[in-house]
Amino acid sequence: MKSLFNSPRKLLFPLLLVLLLGFLAYTLASKPTAPNISFTTLDGKTSSMQDLRGKVVLVNFWATDCPGCIAEMPALIQTWHQYHERGFEVVAIAMPYDPIDQVKNYTAKNSLPFKVTHDDSGDMSMQFNEVRVTPTTFVLDKDGKIIRKAIGELDFKSLHELLDQQLGTKG
Known part of the structure; x- marks a missing residue:
């Protein structure tokens, strides 16, 4: 004993x-779940992160005066076109300090095909872990969980590999 x-x-x-x-x-x-923010796009449509469940979502905090943001925008547009039909969505959130007229002009001039909103109150950037640096990007899985965060310009080769993994390879 x-x-x-x-x-x-x-x-x-x-x-x-x-x-x-x-x-x-x-x-x-x-994995942390993305905050369930609601937003109104520049074309007046109201949406929320909850509405996008079931899709892989890229949330991109950007500004019209951010060189990295502007540099990655053409590839982001191309990525949206390449993956959108397979269940991919982009929400581009312009920072609060970015004048709304500049955001609207840039969006129209560059024919941004995805959801664009302006974080006029700063609430969206605060809820996404106090985003202050642009570009900052979050990739969410179909359940709204954050599966990747990137500060600075995106590595699109790596992003495409992640999207193929999450959405299934093109068949």
Whole structure:
């Protein structure tokens, strides 16, 4: 019986180690869900992140005076055209400091085909973990979970690989 009372002490460290590793694995595996923001696009349509469930969504915080944002926009347009029919959506959120008229002019001049909104109150950037740097991009899976975050210009080769994985390869 004496060894039975000593055994729990010997098992305590391995048990704690297993619990700690399990917690770390769970924490790393659980992906945060994107905030359920509602927005009105420049063409007056109201939508929310909840409305986009079932699609892979790229949320791009950008500004008309951001060189990286402007540089990646043609590839973002091309990516939208390439993947939209397979269930891909883009929500381009112009930063609060970007004048709304500049955003409207840029959107019209460049025929942005996806949803464009203006974060006039700063609420959307705050809810997405206080975005302050442009471009900042989040990719959400079909359940609205954040599966990638990128600060700076996008790596479109990597993005396309992720979209093929999430949407299935073109067949």
